[in-house]
Amino acid sequence: MSLLTVRGLTVAFRAINHDVPVVAGLDFDLPRSGALGIVGESGSGKSMTSLAIMGLLPAGATRTGSIVFDGTELTALPERRMRAIRGDRIAMIFQDPLSSLNPYYTVGTQIAEAYRAHRSGVSRKTARKVAIEAMERVHIRDAARRVDDYPHQFSGGMRQRVMIAMALSTEPELIIADEPTTALDVTVQAQILELLAEVRRDTGAALILITHDLAVVSEVADHLLVMRRGEVVESGTAAQVFSDPRHAYTRALLDAVPRIDDTIGELRST
Amino acid sequence: MIMRDPAAVACLAYIALIVLMAVCAPLIVRISGWDPYEFDQSAIDPDLGGIPLTGGGRGWGGISGEHWLGVEPGSGRDIFARIVYGARASMLIALAATLLTTVLGVVFGLLAGYFGGRTDMVISRVMEFLMAFPALIFMIAVLSALPADDRQYLLVVVISVFGWPYLARLIRAQTMSLKQREFVEAARASGASRAQIVFVEILPNLRSTILVMVTMAVPGYIGTEAGLSFLGVGLVPPNPSWGQMIASSVSWYSVVPAYFLVPGTFLALLVLAFMVLGDRVRAAVDPGGLL
Numbered sequence: 001m002s003l004l005t006v007r008g009l010t011v012a013f014r015a016i017n018h019d020v021p022v023v024a025g026l027d028f029d030l031p032r033s034g035a036l037g038i039v040g041e042s043g044s045g046k047s048m049t050s051l052a053i054m055g056l057l058p059a060g061a062t063r064t065g066s067i068v069f070d071g072t073e074l075t076a077l078p079e080r081r082m083r084a085i086r087g088d089r090i091a092m093i094f095q096d097p098l099s100s101l102n103p104y105y106t107v108g109t110q111i112a113e114a115y116r117a118h119r120s121g122v123s124r125k126t127a128r129k130v131a132i133e134a135m136e137r138v139h140i141r142d143a144a145r146r147v148d149d150y151p152h153q154f155s156g157g158m159r160q161r162v163m164i165a166m167a168l169s170t171e172p173e174l175i176i177a178d179e180p181t182t183a184l185d186v187t188v189q190a191q192i193l194e195l196l197a198e199v200r201r202d203t204g205a206a207l208i209l210i211t212h213d214l215a216v217v218s219e220v221a222d223h224l225l226v227m228r229r230g231e232v233v234e235s236g237t238a239a240q241v242f243s244d245p246r247h248a249y250t251r252a253l254l255d256a257v258p259r260i261d262d263t264i265g266e267l268r269s270t
Numbered sequence: 271m272i273m274r275d276p277a278a279v280a281c282l283a284y285i286a287l288i289v290l291m292a293v294c295a296p297l298i299v300r301i302s303g304w305d306p307y308e309f310d311q312s313a314i315d316p317d318l319g320g321i322p323l324t325g326g327g328r329g330w331g332g333i334s335g336e337h338w339l340g341v342e343p344g345s346g347r348d349i350f351a352r353i354v355y356g357a358r359a360s361m362l363i364a365l366a367a368t369l370l371t372t373v374l375g376v377v378f379g380l381l382a383g384y385f386g387g388r389t390d391m392v393i394s395r396v397m398e399f400l401m402a403f404p405a406l407i408f409m410i411a412v413l414s415a416l417p418a419d420d421r422q423y424l425l426v427v428v429i430s431v432f433g434w435p436y437l438a439r440l441i442r443a444q445t446m447s448l449k450q451r452e453f454v455e456a457a458r459a460s461g462a463s464r465a466q467i468v469f470v471e472i473l474p475n476l477r478s479t480i481l482v483m484v485t486m487a488v489p490g491y492i493g494t495e496a497g498l499s500f501l502g503v504g505l506v507p508p509n510p511s512w513g514q515m516i517a518s519s520v521s522w523y524s525v526v527p528a529y530f531l532v533p534g535t536f537l538a539l540l541v542l543a544f545m546v547l548g549d550r551v552r553a554a555v556d557p558g559g560l561l
Binding site: 054083087088091094095096100101103104105113114118163166 | 451452453455456457458459460461462463466470471474475477
């Protein structure tokens, strides 16, 4: 049985007298420990998909269809029970690691409190130990000392590691990473992607990676979903999509990636 | 860091002195020998309309070993004792009003900023109404119409009712921008409830704003209390208050300038000390100047 099954997911915003769909009838399955890449340009509905799964759509957006997570229908779940799942069984990593961390608290406090929020009766001391362990797991050197540092004392890549550590602390079954590397430079991007792949190997968590960068998904995801204007235009295993793109839009996306062995030709328009 | 700044230290020391004076007023008065309500006919000259006696060891305004800061013309009450007790009234009213405005301002600011929509509409309109309202005239009218027995409580309430929108407006604006930040979204994604988001994620980030507004509010309210007392709608005699002392000194100004100068100096220095301290606190908690 798959971990996450999405059927006919539609997200629409209410306009003056009609609904504007931003995600239209999305279907996909994510097996346990699987890695799904959702690729698309700005406004293709990829972030809305992740927010819809988390039940965190902005006001004015409506969600229809079915999202089944480990046998539980999330769309029918009351807010209280959804809150218990968020951050515990489904964790999320955001794009900008600086603004995703509260500047007022040390990173250790933030990881520890995120952990304690879902594990009632855990002492501060234990939670702190969990935080240090989580930071070590994402390869933050000298974690025992850095646990008391504030977010602004970390570099961008390190902050994203902190975010991943926070997501990992509760040992989620599903991690949704929404453009986790977009705010980072290329070398740090590679490190973070490697880390995500490693985390997935070690913990067996499933991963949904949302990005507009094909190079990023090619490294991490084993299944791919290409979205455009709220619809899936192509889906398949990563190898399939890359070697034999069936949709013209996917081809255009792939062609847009600069190649090292290519001669420079004219710009192609679709 | 703030302790290394001589101006801030001087201001803190002066504020501490006044607070100490206010707290230990009965004790201090026992040492100085006169309580604030006691008349001393021997210190004034009844033939000259009651101006303080000078000469014979007495200085300007009747300052002597017996009356450290002179005596009140007309009655001979000890000015030092009245300053000490006046500090009590000023500080109590200013601090109580600050506390009340801060609580109201933070709560309504957070509510309006975080929930937006209709809540924001209602709170914002109320704030605008209060800020556009001719507060001073209203205060004078209300305070003079109501019984004068428990003036100090009434003063606190009236000052606070018109004071909170200034803080709430700031808190509202900052909350609106903070709630858009990704860490709020991240907190929500990790299962935080609305109350947790407001009080654990957003409120601590407002701490420097609140701190600065509080240090700026205290001198404002000291001034307001003095002003209302000066206009005769503050504390009622014989309860001493600095503003009231300044008010009664006006008619003696040309004959006994010392009577005006003493409370005036105390008041001006206290307000100045709070203002400078507030400025330094702002610089210390917010070095980037985002506030």
